[in-house]
Amino acid sequence: MTSTTDNHTAFVRAQGVLPGGVSSPVRAYGSVGGDPRFIASARGAYVTDVAGREYVDLVCSWGPALLGHAHPEVVAAVQDAAARGLSFGAPTLGEVALGEEIRRRVPAVERVRLVSTGTEATMTAIRLARGVTGRDLVVKFAGCYHGHVDALLAEAGSGVATLALPGSAGVTEASAAETLVLPYNDLGAVERAFAERGSEIAAVITEASPANMGVVPPTEGFNEGLRRITARHGALLVLDEVLTGFRVGPGGWWGLENSVLRSQGAEGFTPDLFTFGKVVGGGMPVAALGGPAAIMDRLAPLGPVYQAGTLSGNPVAVAAGLTTLRLADAAVYARVDEVASVLSSAVGEALDAAGVAHRVQRAGSLFSVFFGELAASAGVRDYAQAQAQESFRYRAFFHAMLDAGVNLPPSVFEAWFVSAAHDDGAVEQIVEAFPAAARAAAAA
Numbered sequence: 514m515t516s517t518t519d520n521h522t523a524f525v526r527a528q529g530v531l532p533g534g535v536s537s538p539v540r541a542y543g544s545v546g547g548d549p550r551f552i553a554s555a556r557g558a559y560v561t562d563v564a565g566r567e568y569v570d571l572v573c574s575w576g577p578a579l580l581g582h583a584h585p586e587v588v589a590a591v592q593d594a595a596a597r598g599l600s601f602g603a604p605t606l607g608e609v610a611l612g613e614e615i616r617r618r619v620p621a622v623e624r625v626r627l628v629s630t631g632t633e634a635t636m637t638a639i640r641l642a643r644g645v646t647g648r649d650l651v652v653k654f655a656g657c658y659h660g661h662v663d664a665l666l667a668e669a670g671s672g673v674a675t676l677a678l679p680g681s682a683g684v685t686e687a688s689a690a691e692t693l694v695l696p697y698n699d700l701g702a703v704e705r706a707f708a709e710r711g712s713e714i715a716a717v718i719t720e721a722s723p724a725n726m727g728v729v730p731p732t733e734g735f736n737e738g739l740r741r742i743t744a745r746h747g748a749l750l751v752l753d754e755v756l757t758g759f760r761v762g763p764g765g766w767w768g769l770e771n772s773v774l775r776s777q778g779a780e781g782f783t784p785d786l787f788t789f790g791k792v793v794g795g796g797m798p799v800a801a802l803g804g805p806a807a808i809m810d811r812l813a814p815l816g817p818v819y820q821a822g823t824l825s826g827n828p829v830a831v832a833a834g835l836t837t838l839r840l841a842d843a844a845v846y847a848r849v850d851e852v853a854s855v856l857s858s859a860v861g862e863a864l865d866a867a868g869v870a871h872r873v874q875r876a877g878s879l880f881s882v883f884f885g886e887l888a889a890s891a892g893v894r895d896y897a898q899a900q901a902q903e904s905f906r907y908r909a910f911f912h913a914m915l916d917a918g919v920n921l922p923p924s925v926f927e928a929w930f931v932s933a934a935h936d937d938g939a940v941e942q943i944v945e946a947f948p949a950a951a952r953a954a955a956a957a
């Protein structure tokens with residue numbers, strides 16, 4: 514028999530040794546309140562906490578679990594790799610195969626550098642852009658989150674948004690001064706920034722389709738416009754697909770958006786650099802950056818831009834990522850799209866029935882709910898609008914869902930993640946929980 518403890522006891526003990534009781538801020542129930550669930554195990558669409566209670570999971574490790582938790586073939590690949598050695602500090606053929614698989618999905622990626630976290634991928638992309646252009650400034654958008662890189666924490670989404678922080682203490686003024694933060698979906702603001710300081714801008718970094726201020730897709734022509742403006746001024750465009758990459762479709766958001774553009778007779782757009790994470794590691798620490806050889810070969814050992822890692826391309830982690838990508842076929846993407854479609858409609862209907870003004874926004878299989886009249890009437894196109902929503906309603910909604918055995922992201926600023934393992938039974942359990950949660954949100 515396994516011993517169980519309750520989540521409160523676990524949290525009290527955790528707070529005695531881990532700041533805030535967690536290893537990453539969004540895991541704390543900072544904005545929803547209560548004790549975070551300490552997870553003991555997970556399988557398919559379900560997670561089980563230390564008290565032995567099972568929940569249908571809509572966090573999915575914040576993205577990586579596209580196939581569901583502990584997919585048997587992924588676990589077998591990991592066990593097999595582990596038995597052959599945990600880390601060699603030398604190249605392996607698994608890294609080559611993972612690089613080739615990424616390139617097969619996103620042909621503009623001629624070369625891939627494997628790293629361990631999305632933060633490392635964006636940090637390296639920024640350094641590479643500065644090294645290639647000889648310029649210092651970076652443009653980012655308010656509400657976009659690119660990891661905890663000094664230069665990219667200003668007005669960031671995700672946990673920075675959840676905790677309502679403007680940025681982070683400990684970031685030097687010099688570093689902050691090298692970042693220009695612009696409103697999302699506002700090409701005019703980008704044009705003006707380049708008109709004023711274009712010759713100093715090394716790169717524009719953007720989430721391919723933002724999902725760290727809630728889901729706020731790019732308006733028509735926004736990503737293409739960024740490509741046009743950066744190209745005109747000799748700056749690089751970095752498309753951050755850490756969250757969207759290989760989750761919203763086989764070629765990430767770039768693949769989805771370009772197939773739509775091309776079906777309309779447009780040329781499509783291609784950034785200079787891509788960053789990947791989450792699904793690319795299948796639940797293990799693998800992330801990547803990629804782009805054309807002419808840029809990527811400026812990285813050491815071929816070029817002068819230094820980047821390295823003892824555990825980069827770790828063989829056990831790469832086995833998880835490679836097996837996940839190989840299993841992520843058309844049927845997997847069709848299933849996550851279908852689950853997202855059913856859940857996003859059902860939550861909307863339940864909130865309507867309870868009289869809660871809201872807007873459900875969706876980008877591929879990613880979606881989230883914004884609360885309040887403002888969001889309901891005009892939709893949410895940028896961070897200011899996302900922040901203006903009635904976030905307090907989410908707290909009640911979240912806890913009602915949790916009570917009904919559904920594990921939602923503990924912040925209104927995060928996307929809801931589904932997996933191909935969410936079968937009809939799991940979907941039904943979620944849908945059945947919506948009406949009571951909607952009434953709780955109405956009463957909040």
Ligand code: PMP
Pocket residue numbers: 575629630631632633635658659660661671720725753754755756757790791800
């Ligand atoms: N970029 C985006 C778009 C992300 O969503 C995240 C993580 N949520 C990161 C970068 C950072 O990745 P990591 O947490 O692996 O450092």
